Amino acid sequence: MLTVNRYKCCYCGACVGVCPTCALELVETWLEVSAECKECGLCAKICPVGALEVRA
Amino acid sequence: MxxxxxxxxxxxxxxxxxxxxxxxxxxxxxxxxxxxxxxxxxxAEGVSKRSLCKMVKLEPEWISSEVKGARLYAPDGKSIVMSEDKSGGEVGYVLERxxxxxxxxxxxxxxxxxxxxxxxxxxxxxxxxxxxxxxxxxxxxxxxxxxxxxxxxxxxxxxxxxxxxxxxxxKLDDIESCAQFLVQDASIDDDYTEFFLGNSIAPSGYAWSFPKGEKLANIGLGMQGSRSKPGEAVRLLRQFMKSRFPNGRVVEMVVGGDPCSxxxxxxxxxxxxxxxxxxxxxxxxxxxxxxxxxxxxxxxxxxxxxxxxxxxxxxxxxxxxxxxxxxxxxxxxxxxxxxxEFFVKLTDKDINQLIGSLAKEDISKMDLGAMLRILFRLNPKLLWSLKSLII
Missing domain, CATH: 3.50.50.60 (FAD/NAD(P)-binding domain)
Incomplete structure (x- = not known):
């Protein structure tokens, strides 16, 4: 599953922009992950601070 | 409602x-x-002065600083200077967004x-x-x-x-992963925006210093998303700071994704x-x-x-x-x-050659188009595929 390290996240929204299934939503400082997430990991790759991780 | x-x-x-x-x-x-x-x-808050003035009546508090021009650094450290009103639109004022x-x-x-x-x-x-x-x-x-x-x-x-x-x-090819620090450092050039090219600095992107006055600047970098990995932009920015602004004091952190599709x-x-x-x-x-x-x-x-x-x-x-x-x-x-699409594929050697080739040219009064034409004349082989865009 996709995990968000909220201590790292700088809430820039880059992950939301690349998400192919529209599964992410940035609510001010809070990144929401919906059930649409396919765990493709594109968001983790783009994240400038490394706040996202797909864990087995 | x-x-x-x-x-x-x-x-x-x-x-x-x-x-x-x-x-x-x-x-x-x-x-x-x-x-x-x-x-x-x-x-990074940089805008062309001329274009902005055409759109709105400016309030002085919107502007952090005004710059004289842009300096572009090749990976080997050689640099060229472009004047403010010619360097392609994004230089002039550094705003307080x-x-x-x-x-x-x-x-x-x-x-x-x-x-x-x-x-x-x-x-x-x-x-x-x-x-x-x-x-x-x-x-x-x-x-x-x-x-x-x-x-x-x-x-x-x-x-x-x-x-x-x-x-x-x-797509990851079409977004830059960016990180930036607001930095206080005596070595900051208050008069010029600076661009640092090189695949080890910012792969298929560039690092920048956009001065905000009194030795304060937005120092950041953007790298192509497809070459990024988790946390890479911030890691590379720290590395860049260490080599270029080792005594810089970070007073703010900014990150973001920049569409370039x-x-x-x-x-x-x-x-x-x-x-x-x-x-x-x-x-x-x-x-x-x-x-x-x-x-x-x-x-x-x-x-x-x-x-x-x-x-x-x-x-x-x-x-x-x-x-x-x-x-x-x-x-x-x-x-x-x-x-x-062309420039993201260049090696550091190519970039060194391009910027080095301008060393003896007076480009200070040129706009981007004129500079590209000179570059093409001096490096026809390297830039041949851009022929239709440049000439």
Missing amino acids: KCDLVVVGGGPGGSMAAKTAAAAGLDVVMLEKRQEIGDPVRC KVFDRGLAMLAAQAGARIMVKTRALSLLKKDGSICGVSAMRIGEPLQIEAPLVIGADGVESKVGRWAGIDTTL GPIDSAIADGVMLVGDAAHQTDPLTGGGILNAMQAGAIAGEVAAKAISEGDVSRKGLQEYETRWRADIGKTIARSFQLK
Whole structure:
């Protein structure tokens, strides 16, 4: 599953922009992950601070 | 509640759209999901002085500093200098976005637009298949806003386009992963924006120093998304700081994703127009997007007023926006995209050769086009595939 390290996240929204299934939503400082997430990991790759991780 | 136009997003594009449409007589509501407009910043804050002055009456507090020009560093350390009014648009003023964005929102408010902060669009309202407003959450409470027309100025994380059937998802090749520190350091050049090229500094991107006065600068970098890995932008920025500004004191941290896809296929749908980062209207070569968003916002605001008064908010009725933004900023965006696609493939050796070849030329008074022509004359073999763009 996709995990968000909220201590790292700088809430820039880059992950939301690349998400192919529209599964992410940035609510001010809070990144929401919906059930649409396919765990493709594109968001983790783009994240400038490394706040996202797909864990087995 | 009801209105003529909902603008989703209170950045420079949204505020210009709201201001223009409200000034033309529309009842406009602008939504900003954050509780403050302009903060946190996701931007290096550089703009062309000339273009900005054409669009709005400037307030002195919007501007952090004015620069004389740009200095471009090759990976081997050699540099060239370009003058302020010629270096391709994104140099001149370094803004204070927190104040600037709020200032533009105030212009929209003064023109009559209603602004709702801490109000997030959740979806588009539809009736018989047509868009008829926005479903939102305002300070945790549901709110329905009925309106025949919606402008999506909701940034890199835009949803409005996707809700309306426009696929604005960015491929990793088409987004730069960026990190920036606001740095205090005695070695900062207060008079020049600086660009540092090199694949070990910022792979298929560049690092920058945009001075904000009194030895303070936005120092950051952007790298191509497809070459990124988790946390890479910040790691590379720390590395760059260590080698270039080892004594720098970091007083703020900024990160972001910058679209560099070139013009999208369509920025309109029935009842919807997209503006700014939401429409990928950033310049793919420089990453600059403030002025393009403002220009597109102003055009969208005018077209909105016309479409509402004529009672046609269909795709056809909004076609004027599409035509006008492409004729205005779209041409440069398309050209910059082709240049970017070429430049991201260059090795450090190629970049050294290109910048080195200009050492004996006086380029201080040249614009980007003239500089590219000289580069082509001096490096025909390397730049041959750009022939049609340059000559």
